[in-house]
Amino acid sequence: MYAQMVASQPLKAAEEMSDAERAFQARIDAGEKIEPKEWMPEAYRRTLIRQIGQHAHSEIVGQLPEGNWITRAPSLQRKAILLAKVQDEAGHGLYLYSAAETLGISRDELIEMLHSGAMKYSSIFNYPTLTWADIGAVGWLVDGAAIMNQVPLQKCSYGPYARAMVRICKEESFHQRQGFDLMTKMARGTPEQKAFAQDALNRFWYPSLMMFGPSDKDSVHSAQSMAWKVKINTNDELRQKFVDQTAPQAHYLGLTVPDDKLVWNEEKNGYDFSEPDWREFYEVVAGNGPCNKDRLGARVKAWDDGAWFRDGLMAHARKRAAAKIAAE
Ligand code: FAQ
Numbered sequence: 001m002y003a004q005m006v007a008s009q010p011l012k013a014a015e016e017m018s019d020a021e022r023a024f025q026a027r028i029d030a031g032e033k034i035e036p037k038e039w040m041p042e043a044y045r046r047t048l049i050r051q052i053g054q055h056a057h058s059e060i061v062g063q064l065p066e067g068n069w070i071t072r073a074p075s076l077q078r079k080a081i082l083l084a085k086v087q088d089e090a091g092h093g094l095y096l097y098s099a100a101e102t103l104g105i106s107r108d109e110l111i112e113m114l115h116s117g118a119m120k121y122s123s124i125f126n127y128p129t130l131t132w133a134d135i136g137a138v139g140w141l142v143d144g145a146a147i148m149n150q151v152p153l154q155k156c157s158y159g160p161y162a163r164a165m166v167r168i169c170k171e172e173s174f175h176q177r178q179g180f181d182l183m184t185k186m187a188r189g190t191p192e193q194k195a196f197a198q199d200a201l202n203r204f205w206y207p208s209l210m211m212f213g214p215s216d217k218d219s220v221h222s223a224q225s226m227a228w229k230v231k232i233n234t235n236d237e238l239r240q241k242f243v244d245q246t247a248p249q250a251h252y253l254g255l256t257v258p259d260d261k262l263v264w265n266e267e268k269n270g271y272d273f274s275e276p277d278w279r280e281f282y283e284v285v286a287g288n289g290p291c292n293k294d295r296l297g298a299r300v301k302a303w304d305d306g307a308w309f310r311d312g313l314m315a316h317a318r319k320r321a322a323a324k325i326a327a328e
Contacts (some may be wrong), residue, residue, distance in 0.1 A: 011223055011224060011227055020039060020041075021041055024039065024040060024041060024044075025227070025228075028157050028227075028228055028229050032157075033157060033158070033159040033162065034157050034158050034159060035159045035160075036102035036103070036159075036160060043224075044228055044230070045103050045104070047221065047224070047225060047228065047230055048100075048103055048158050048161065048230060049100055049103050049105050049110075050119075051225070051230060051231075052096055052099050052100040052103075052161055053096075053097075053100050053105070053110045053113070053114075053119055054119060054120050054121060054122070055096050056092075056093045056096035056097045056099075056100060056110065057093075057110070057114045057119060057120070057121035058121040058122035058125065059089050059090070059092040059093035059096060060089070060090065060093040060114075060121075060299070061114075061121045061122075061125045061295050061296075061299060062089050062121075062122065062124075062125045062142075063086045063089045063090060064125065064294075064295055064298055064299075065125055065127070065128070065129040065134075065138060065291075066082060066085065066086050066089075066129065066135060066138060067086050068129055069082060069129060069132060069134075069135050070082055070083055070086065072132070073132075073135075074132060078182075081178055082135065085139070085175050085178065088171045088175065091171075092164075092168045092171070092172075095164040095167070095168065096161075096164055096168075097110060098160075098164075099158075099160040099161050099164045102160045111303065114296075114299065115296065115299065115300050115303065117287065117296070120285060121295075122211055123207065123210050123211065123281060123284045123285050123289065124142055124145075124207050124208065124210065124211050125291075125295060126284050126289030126290060126291045126292045126295060127203070127204070127207050127289065127290060127291060128290055128291050130203075131196050131199070131200060132186075132196070133182075133183070133186045133193070133196035133197045133199065133200035134200045134203070134204070135179070135182060136179050136180075136181075136182030136183035136185075136186055136197065136200065137179070137183065137197075137200035137201060137203075137204040138179060138204070139175050139176060139177075139178050139179015139180065139182060139183075140176060140179035140180045140182075140183050140246075140249070141179070141201075141204050141205070141208040141246065142179075142204070142208055142211070143172050143175040143176040143179055144176045144179070144208075144242065144245070144246060145208045145209075145211040145212065145242050146172050146211070147169060147172045147173055147176055148212075148238050148241055148242045148245070149211070149212060149238055150165055150168060150169050150172065151165075151169050152232035152233050152238075153165045153231075153232065154166055154169060155229070155232055156229055156230055156231070156232060157228060157229035157230065158230065180249065183197055183200075183253055183255075184253060186200075187253040187254055187255055188254075194254070194255075197253070197255060198255050198256065201250065201255050201256075201257065201258065202258045205257060205258050205259070206258075206276040206277065206280075207276070208242070209239055209242070209243070209275075209276045210276045210280075210281045210284075212235045212236075212238045212239040212242065213235040214235060214278065214281065215235065215236055215275065215278070216234045216235055216236045218278075219234065219235050222234050222235065240270050240271075243262075243270070243271045243273050244270045244271055247262060247271050247273075259273055259274045260274075261273060261274045262274070
């Protein structure tokens, strides 16, 4: 098992905590928000940097699979919708980098860690978008899974992260609906269009389930993150909620979820379903998915190509600052 920056530690019992740690945990338990300048355990700070940083990177890298279709959208209206959506994802990345910066790490450092592979982004964005129906599947399933995970994070213990989530969730909810609308058009279109929709569901179903992270028994960080309310639910709880919400939507579309074992279980009041192939998940997270090299290559190239512009902005900012000092 790999783990980045934060090694998993057994949870500390109250008597093993310092006075400051006990007081901190009491604030969390009482539902208080922790704000940037306040004392926090170093491991809490690093856990947040890890999670918010990965989340920010996911939003930024997540623009690539959809950006791939902007020039090929089938109508002006669909192009405008897709452009707006991809632009929203850039905005989410920027709020999240700002939230991470309040923890004492710079955006440049975070980006350097993404580019060097020291920090992760969501596994889902290492799968290709091969057809126009994939854009519907990304909105419906990927944004759907993202919201399922992010709505509870509006109540997380760290103020800047919780507040960033409020607007992000509103926008993701719109994204999910546009994806479902696109899938509806495809599923109710010609037999060929319906076949594209089914094929997109077949390819995106299990990667979407992987977005929630490994099963609870293999989740390294859940216990501590939940004690600190950096995470509100376990990975399996959210995965279950996602399946329960999404399977009826697939039926409504007249599409088949690619899982023979998907069946309603009256007793648990939820669906039974097959787990994703966890070996594939770990391969993708380790950098060996279908598009990892392309995705990271595109980000590094964009960063390098933008160097002249960043340099120009910095030179301008220095000039203005010097002029302001001279005028004082
Ligand atoms: N991909 O112990 P856990 C979006 C790693 S935003 C890659 O369970 P944790 C918007 C995990 O980092 C999507 N790596 O970890 C959009 C850890 O490794 P580490 C992103 C994964 O943190 C839509 C190791 O496995 N959302 O889609 C993944 O408690 C459409 C052990 O796992 C967020 O980031 C994965 N799927 O739980 C944009 C939400 N899962 O760090 C464009 C916030 C696990 O020790 C288009 N994040 N790993 O090296 C979270 O809620 C959590 O971080 C989890 C993972 C649930 C993702």
